[in-house]
Amino acid sequence: MKYTGTTYRPPIEANTLLLQVTVGCSHNSCSFCTMYKDVPFKIEHIQQIEKDLQEAKMLYGSQKRIFLVNADAFVLSARRLKEISAKIIEYFPEMEVITMYASIKNIMGKSDQDLIELRNMRINDLWVGLESGSDQVIKHLNKGHTSNNAYEQLERLNKAGIRHNDIFMMGAGGKGKAIESAAATAALINKSGSNLAGVTSLGFFPGSQIAKEVQNGAFEPATELEILEEERKLIELIEVENMPFYGDHPINATRLVGILPQDKDRLIADIDAAIQTTDSSILNGVTERTTL
Numbered sequence: 001m002k003y004t005g006t007t008y009r010p011p012i013e014a015n016t017l018l019l020q021v022t023v024g025c026s027h028n029s030c031s032f033c034t035m036y037k038d039v040p041f042k043i044e045h046i047q048q049i050e051k052d053l054q055e056a057k058m059l060y061g062s063q064k065r066i067f068l069v070n071a072d073a074f075v076l077s078a079r080r081l082k083e084i085s086a087k088i089i090e091y092f093p094e095m096e097v098i099t100m101y102a103s104i105k106n107i108m109g110k111s112d113q114d115l116i117e118l119r120n121m122r123i124n125d126l127w128v129g130l131e132s133g134s135d136q137v138i139k140h141l142n143k144g145h146t147s148n149n150a151y152e153q154l155e156r157l158n159k160a161g162i163r164h165n166d167i168f169m170m171g172a173g174g175k176g177k178a179i180e181s182a183a184a185t186a187a188l189i190n191k192s193g194s195n196l197a198g199v200t201s202l203g204f205f206p207g208s209q210i211a212k213e214v215q216n217g218a219f220e221p222a223t224e225l226e227i228l229e230e231e232r233k234l235i236e237l238i239e240v241e242n243m244p245f246y247g248d249h250p251i252n253a254t255r256l257v258g259i260l261p262q263d264k265d266r267l268i269a270d271i272d273a274a275i276q277t278t279d280s281s282i283l284n285g286v287t288e289r290t291t292l
């Protein structure tokens with residue numbers, strides 16, 4: 001199997017077959033992200049993709065789920081995605097879900113008919129990096145979309161029957177923005193009916209724009225307490241039924257996994273316990289998150 005550069009995938013796709021269809025990230029400009037700075041964006045050749053599918057079939061046999069690598073594979077045209085999906089189904093007719101990362105901009109590049117046809121080709125469970133529901137926050141992060149875009153595009157996915165697993169980042173608004181950002185994020189989750197919410201925390205990776213802003217004082221990071229309070233408020237405000245909540249990214253201070261709303265009280269109690277048992281110097285300081 002060919003993988004160019006470092007390959008990232010959501011933690012819960014750890015046992016999913018990974019197939020490279022793009023290299024790097026077509027956006028590559030989020031102010032906190034350095035993941036693909038060392039590798040220019042490229043589209044993988046269909047011949048290589050087929051070779052990898054042949055190898056995967058030989059190595060792993062039957063597969064029901066596949067994750068298309070890399071950062072925003074949904075940037076590919078609907079035509080190319082359908083071609084790849086047809087190849088996947090040819091080698092793995094039992095395949096149930098073809099999933100990948102998708103940005104809001106990637107979804108904007110598809111027509112409603114494209115989305116329906118992609119869903120018919122078993123594309124589902126798109127992992128959408130939203131980071132926050134707050135316009136101000138995502139503008140500063142240079143995500144390349146507005147919160148209105150997010151509302152509209154997630155609704156288009158819903159209409160096409162494509163589930164979306166939405167990823168958010170605690171602390172993304174910086175100091176003093178925790179509750180406001182949590183409320184905006186919960187509103188987006190509730191309105192768009194996320195299939196799943198995955199929660200990470202903002203890190204300051206060397207070389208990132210945001211790390212430079214921290215150094216020169218242009219951005220004041222949230223304290224650890226604010227990050228926990230943001231997650232607590234987010235959980236409190238989510239109203240979607242039977243929604244898996246994964247706050248278990250290795251970069252997070254606490255591991256929180258549950259189904260909302262059933263596990264709401266337990267998750268909030270876990271955060272309260274973390275706040276009560278953590279030294280105040282840590283709670284009131286800024287935790288260094290410089291590697292994934």
Ligand code: SF4
Nearest residue numbers: 025028029030033071
């Ligand atoms: S966060 Fe995602 S979309 Fe943004 S630059 Fe990094 S890989 Fe690309």
